[in-house]
Amino acid sequence: MEQQNIDEVTGLKTHNEKETGISVSCRCLAECPLSQFMNRRLFLGQAALGSGALLTAQANPWPSVAPDRKLGVALVGLGTYSTLQLAPALQHTERCQLAGIVTGTPAKAQAWMQQYAIPQANVYDYQTFDRLADNPAIDIVYVVLPNAMHAEYVIRAAKAGKHVICEKPMGLNVRECEQMIQACRQAGVKLSVGYRLYFEPHHLEVRRLAQSKELGTVKLMETALGFSMADPKSWRLNKQLGGGGAIMDLGVYAVQGARRTIGEDPIAVTAQGFVRDKAVFKGIYESMFFQLEFPGGALSSSSTTYTSYVDRLYATTGYQWFGLQPAFNATGARGDSSNGKIELSTPPFQQIRQLDAFAANILDNTEPLASGAEGLKDIRIIDAIVRAADTGRRVEIDWNG
């Protein structure tokens, strides 16, 4: 169990040895700025392992291609998320760095070139985008555009031979996600979704608590994410660009929070959608509640809203509980449980781990944890949620279909 978690955190291989039990190899352990957290994870791992298991850090060094240079990342779309989160995070990454930008706004291009010493040769607009194919300084294209533009630019990046990270939600619908996965497969490039929380220590700890059953088997979860949408002109409110308001924007977190913690995929959903301000919310729900049924018997209940602030994950077993509040925000997660506070050190930006893990996947030719399949999974669930709300019916999800 535990060796899997460690693998998720580092993006590095876990090596299982039949004779000695378990041994973990981590190239970065000595010099990694995240080693404080790593050490805690290893400690937790040791505590969780049975007496027959052996956990040795830095034993059996895992041979892989040592990166001669950090992989180059080009950010596509220089909005708030790129500006305040991704570019700063890329100043802390070990295996990749900010190397290029794609923007339709010349003034932004100038400002970013200056601020981050980006050469003119690595600056593109949406007309010149496909010329990325000729630029060996760019290894990874990170698509940070409005939701409706994800599919087009992920597919164009793949065709340009670049590995791709697609911001969440992956696409507007299942078909788009499948097309992106297919395009990346055909081009032989790796695809990941911008799921920063797959690498966030509190979320990993909550997942470990649930799946180790340390506090019992999770029977009920509640997840919620919402904020007051102050800008009625935001693309997030545009059905064509955003794809569906709060449930598309915030729903992936609420869905993920439940299914990743429980470690199962929901088999059925019910959902309720509400619109209070019909002048602003046209063709999309303002608030949405949904309930997920998991095959092991657990249930979850979730809220997403553009009306007001809520940010929480809660899991309860028979007599114990654990959770996060704030939970899904990019900073400041706080954990609590019936067994005491969950206090973990965190890197300055959640995206550092996310980006370095993807770079490691490329360097070592491993499958990304936050894969296209994971992004597709959430869109499949959200699609069922919206259908459930639209029809007022319980919708089953066929994972074999």
Place this chain on the structure above:
Amino acid sequence: MEQQNIDEVTGLKTHNEKETGISVSCRCLAECPLSQFMNRRLFLGQAALGSGALLTAQANPWPSVAPDRKLGVALVGLGTYSTLQLAPALQHTERCQLAGIVTGTPAKAQAWMQQYAIPQANVYDYQTFDRLADNPAIDIVYVVLPNAMHAEYVIRAAKAGKHVICEKPMGLNVRECEQMIQACRQAGVKLSVGYRLYFEPHHLEVRRLAQSKELGTVKLMETALGFSMADPKSWRLNKQLGGGGAIMDLGVYAVQGARRTIGEDPIAVTAQGFVRDKAVFKGIYESMFFQLEFPGGALSSSSTTYTSYVDRLYATTGYQWFGLQPAFNATGARGDSSNGKIELSTPPFQQIRQLDAFAANILDNTEPLASGAEGLKDIRIIDAIVRAADTGRRVEIDWNG
């Protein structure tokens, strides 16, 4: 606004003077063991009042019948709640006291008579119950029986000329509640529901925060209450005795938490019911989620369950929030908000205030805050919730119907 809260807390009249603004009279303020809390309420009241308002404690003493003796309470049904909560609370009450018991178990009668110095003359069983009519030492009958027995014993108590408190949930259905209200009206006795939280400081503060709009207008609420039902033979799991499992037992709190905080009655509900353990949950839901729509536009989402522990109230405005966790438990409520912790002193038992308020209603011939109408209101909502879950449809509640 505020003078209304004070009235609710004390069960005493608020006197409005046109010339001087507002003046509050409180007989008990000087000697009341709850004066610490009262003073805080008054302070909050003063802070909340406009500059033209005048709040004077103990001015304009309100003439009422001074109680020569504490009113006598007879507890009907000596289960856990009577044993661990009501009897101990009645050792702290100012206006009423434990005077009698009704039990079908002779051993319990003996033990209680000894422990609480109850004379044999005030001890009844279910055959002799109606002879309460002849006992002037008993003023109030508190029905603490399984839900299905509430209506019968409330009505018999009323016919015996006794004021009645009925434990929650008031009855199995709307008709029963209406019959109880009618019987008490005809007998000229007062009726209250055992809603301890109507008098609990944290709940009053949450209600004040919502209705003063001090942190903004509440747009979304989440309430949840659940525990692991360890005893498969509990009457609470019996459809006939309990009336419907978690939603009957715990749902009144989740409903109340939303409607009392928001200060409105819901106009429509959607709900989802689930059964995981079909051997134990026969004809009742094990877990139930429901969503309430309020006329002012607020929404609430609630969970009730017999699978696992959850106990929370959360209210969010555009950018602020406040809530309680634990919220509905008989002890240990803790409040937090975007504006800091909600820390209030509380009496040793929530039922002290509840019982003294009802005694004051009798002594002063005022309408109980936790009236039969309030109990009926929650049953009407729960009835709609169950219909919504059974049918999968949104159910509107017609409050004029």
